[in-house]
Amino acid sequence: MELNRRTFITNTALLAGALLIPNQLLFASEKKNRYKIAVIDLMILKRQKISALPLAKEIGADGLEIDMGGLGDRETFDNKLADPKIRQEYLDKAKELNIEICSLAMTGFYAQSFAKRPTYQKMIQDCLDTAKAMHVKVVFLPLGVQGDLIKNPELREPIVERLKVAGEMASKTGVIIGIETALDATGELELLKDISCKHVKSYFNFSNAIKNGRDLHQELRILGRKNIIQIHATNEDGVWLQNDRKIDLNKVKQTLHDMGWKGWLVVERSRDANQPTNVKYNFSANTSYLKSVFQAK
Numbered sequence: 001m002e003l004n005r006r007t008f009i010t011n012t013a014l015l016a017g018a019l020l021i022p023n024q025l026l027f028a029s030e031k032k033n034r035y036k037i038a039v040i041d042l043m044i045l046k047r048q049k050i051s052a053l054p055l056a057k058e059i060g061a062d063g064l065e066i067d068m069g070g071l072g073d074r075e076t077f078d079n080k081l082a083d084p085k086i087r088q089e090y091l092d093k094a095k096e097l098n099i100e101i102c103s104l105a106m107t108g109f110y111a112q113s114f115a116k117r118p119t120y121q122k123m124i125q126d127c128l129d130t131a132k133a134m135h136v137k138v139v140f141l142p143l144g145v146q147g148d149l150i151k152n153p154e155l156r157e158p159i160v161e162r163l164k165v166a167g168e169m170a171s172k173t174g175v176i177i178g179i180e181t182a183l184d185a186t187g188e189l190e191l192l193k194d195i196s197c198k199h200v201k202s203y204f205n206f207s208n209a210i211k212n213g214r215d216l217h218q219e220l221r222i223l224g225r226k227n228i229i230q231i232h233a234t235n236e237d238g239v240w241l242q243n244d245r246k247i248d249l250n251k252v253k254q255t256l257h258d259m260g261w262k263g264w265l266v267v268e269r270s271r272d273a274n275q276p277t278n279v280k281y282n283f284s285a286n287t288s289y290l291k292s293v294f295q296a297k
Helices: 002-033 052-059 084-097 120-133 153-171 185-195 206-211 216-223 249-259 279-294
Strands: 035-040 063-067 100-105 138-142 176-180 200-205 228-232 263-267
Touching: 035 052, 035 100, 035 279, 052 063, 052 084, 052 279, 084 100, 084 120, 100 120, 100 263, 120 138, 120 153, 138 200, 138 228, 153 176, 153 185, 153 200, 176 228, 185 200, 185 216, 200 206, 200 216, 206 216, 206 228, 216 249, 249 279, 263 279
Parallel strands: 035 063, 035 263, 063 100, 100 138, 138 176, 176 200, 200 228, 228 263
Antiparallel strands: none
């Protein structure tokens, strides 16, 4: 009888432990995957080159943001990924290396006017089509110098109208357009409210807040978890993130945690001024530091 009782207690304990394991694993997995770190093919000097994928792997990134190609005076981007063969090669290589494609970037709009380009719908559609074909859920749209709504407030109305159109286009493909503006968080939140489309959100950039003397943490909280789709998680060039006194990433992590935000942190700049073109040196350092903070056990 005593033996049976002991056996029952032992088996019950083992069963209880077994039931707890999946939850523990789930918690560990959630903690590990809450923040992922990516680099940008354009910034690692591999714009639309498949060699960006193994380089991203070597740098230590979890993913890659791929640029849509140059714009210039063309009707649309010089996008090599429009070719199904090249696109599949990218997807195959990414799968082989276990590198995720976190977003596609329309960086051509940094210098071009989203408010004035006559073929903007074709450009947006080409990007959305590529994103859909590559199973990418986020595209990046910077409003850039010519779309600076602080210096050019008269462009607000046409930009809002065009972003409403772009948002409707994005809704049909299930993609989110992440915009970067020159506005502070309050102004950007008002802009998003005017656009009134859940497929247009903020692609937040740490450096925009820092270089303009704004409180980075307050800016994040004003925009809120639901309005930030991805983050360019670096400051302007000069020093690596770990040596940058203008940003406390551990505090940023706490702010994002308190907000309940999770997602991709994408390395844009923060290059050492002494070696600005040394890609592996700069991006490996920043990626490693971001991981040590945001993916710490």
